[in-house]
Amino acid sequence: MARGFSEFKYMTFDVVGTLIDFEGGITTCLAGVAADAGVSIDGEAALALYRQARYMPDAGLFPDDLVRVYMVIAPQLGLPAEEKYGVRLRDSAGAWQGFPDSAAALAELAKSHKLIAMTNARRWALDHFEKQLGSPFFATFTADDTGTEKPDPAFFQKVFDFVAARGDSKDDILHVAQSQYHDIGISRTLGLTNCWIERRHAQKGYGGTIEPERFTVPDHHFTSMAALATAVRESLKERT
Template sequence: MTAFDLTKFKALSFDCYGTLIDWEAGIAAVLSPWAEEQGLGLADEDLLVAYAGHEAAVEREAPATLYPEVLAEAFRRTGAGLGLAVSDEWAGRLGGSVPRWPAFPDSAGALARLAERYRLIILSNVHRAGFAGSNELLRGRFDAIITAEDVGAYKPAANHFRALEETLPSLGVARGELLHVAQSLFHDHVPAKREGLPSVWIDRRHDRPGWGATPEPSGDWDYRAAYPSMAAFADAVDSAFAGT
């Protein structure tokens, strides 16, 4: 991977859930007590792996469905795959849980530092109300917010990225001045490569094997650099600008 100049960008677009918000912890906080109630001897990681493909399938099959119902239906399918029914109460519990999903400890501080250098944009597979709740934790100063509810589809579909491109002129940002920042290779780095958008990987699972709640990427992907956390990325940005 070749070195690149972080100072040449004017804007950063962010995936939120998995990158800034710990969506795996949020999902596991519901799946784990359900599994315990059902007498399943499965660890959180096993539950996340069982869940991963179902969410992506629901998003692909019903792209206009709001995220709370995507979560609920994915939970139902996860239960069915494990040979168990998921009640409407449990499904609704996961569907309504997004605003309570925890932020990664470094997210808010890193965003505040990055906002001193760049315009910040959210590009998220979530509904507006869910992100509003999450941003109470992130305290992000975002110049644009693009959600699945806004574009009627879920990444890795192209809708978010097309809407992003249409938004840039109003922010005074040229396409070549935008860098995408994301954890998920499947949801973000595959379509970013397809759209010719440079990206950096926030590898939140660097200390764990496997893909967790995210499906394995099914297309070509790349990224300009990888960082184990948002704090590490913000540190690299600060160092780059200090050298100018």
């Protein structure tokens, strides 16, 4: 059986895709560009193209890399291949919204656990995301801080070192994320207890997130942050 929620001191969170609706942000921006150009696009098709372009060998750090990504996918979507629109896509990250349940769930979870953000986004983007989420984090780690991106184990090691400096260990961490590829698989390999937030439970495929080589059955599984917060609340009630 998976360990109970009260057994953890920390919850670490993937941000983009788990807490912030990056797919909605990208497709909304691309739809705006399309409208300006007098064409229309299919959102899921755009996300599939985005996914392919985002994980090319010459990819840069996110979301700065969206300028390059746009120039790759624009011709395939019938959009104008002009860098200014790539810049528009990159800068749209500053206005991406949290999922409707993210801020409230995080605020509740912060009452019982120390919350740590672990994002492949750069610091400037996380600064915007944090405001969207109500600034709930005890600590934050970005690609700028770690020098790498998940699923690189080195990213996780930075967090392990942080909690170790506080006299704790990875056994005190529950890792929460939507990406099987970036988070759930590697967290299992590293011996973390994990919680999969299946944001695309009502949709087919992996959308804008790279598909994992193999599916990892998570320790905990919810389709929303609200459901996780409820489960934690009920678990804590049972102990009192």
